[in-house]
Amino acid sequence: MTSENEIKPMSQKLYAAIVEDFNKLTTFSRKAENELRHKYKEVPSSTIGSIISLLVQRSMKHNYRKSPVISSRYYDLYENLVKKEDKSDVIIQLADSQGISPALFVRSLLQNIYPDSTMVKKCLKDSTLIENKDLAYQVFLGIMYDNQYGPYADIIKQSIGLEYEMRLEKELHLMDITFSDENLLRLRGYDKTPDFKLDVPIAVDGFVVNWIESKALFGDEENHLGYVKEQLICYWNRFGPGLVIYWFGYLETLENTPEVNNMFILRTNFPSKESITQYRIDS
Incomplete structure (x- = not known):
């Protein structure tokens, strides 16, 4: 017996359509996510949110390459944009322009500053450890904005897992x-x-x-x-x-x-x- 509130298994056709529309996204912003949610509003919010999260994780894993060259390029992009304009969403803009999640952009950015991966992990969890306070602020915003990837997203997922x-x-x-x-x-x-x-x-x-x-x-x-x-x-x-x-x-x-x-x-x-x-x- 299926209760009224129970989520039914999803058809392959519907799932394929969601994946196809996700693959058309050029950014991983919350605006893009909300547009996808709106298009499939018949799908329970928890379900579409979980699907998007899975697809973001896989996209980052398959498409992002870790290298000093990339980290250096991201840092140069950040420095140039910060010098031109005083904006609070520099990291978010750059992440969108590079087609990766804000938290992953931040990770790559910090890898250019700290060769020690342990220090990078610490800064991702506590941006106050970053000596450059402007950068620390931008890192904090990027991580908090990203609800699909990074330490903030991990905490959300862990909390949801414990709740259930x-x-x-x-x-x-x-x-x-x-x-x-x-x-x-x-x-x-x-x-x-x-x-x-x-x-x-x-x-x-x-x-x-x-x-x-x-x-x-x-x-x-x-x-x-x-x-x-x-x-x-x-x-x-x-x-x-x-x-x-x-x-x-x-x-x-x-x-x-x-x-x-x-x-x-x-x-x-x-x-x-x-x-x-x-x-x-x-x-």
Whole structure:
């Protein structure tokens, strides 16, 4: 049974259209993101936001090349623009002109100043460490403006991930389903652990579930395949079949992969009480 608020799996056609429109973007500004959100306003905000985030991450990974030459060129562009005009959005303008995210432009810029990568990471997290206060201000603005890439975006994603893990934990408590979380499992010596290992298995629509993994993002073929190889097969080998919740939806074609409905099932929400069968161990 699907509740009214549950996100349905996305068709391949709709997903392909979103990717195609994303690839036409020339900047990664919030304005461009909002235009994409407006065009696909029938798609839940959390879903389209997660898709955009995934596509930005991949675009930066595939298209950006780290090199001293690039870092030096970015620094020269920054210096020239700062000298010409006193603007508060220099970093944002330059990032748009180079077709990369503001936080990534900042990272490359700082690599030209600090050869030590550790110092670059520290400055990204705390711009007050930068001696040039004008540059420190510009770096701060660039990082805070970028809600898809960089330390600010990472904190947002971590917070969302924890929020949905807590939501799942609350649902388990309401159903009186006992479990061991990943911290307890690690204390028992497991190196790779699901978010929740059920002490007593349940059945969801007749499928036995021994563990539950919470993913506060959209599941497409690329990231799902990565999770299968790096996490989910390992969980299945150790604990048996389980449940993966993609809270922001997933591509409907994932239902046709060999692991789904064999090693684990997919959902976009915690299963309804009517779909769950709980087992009891006689004391």
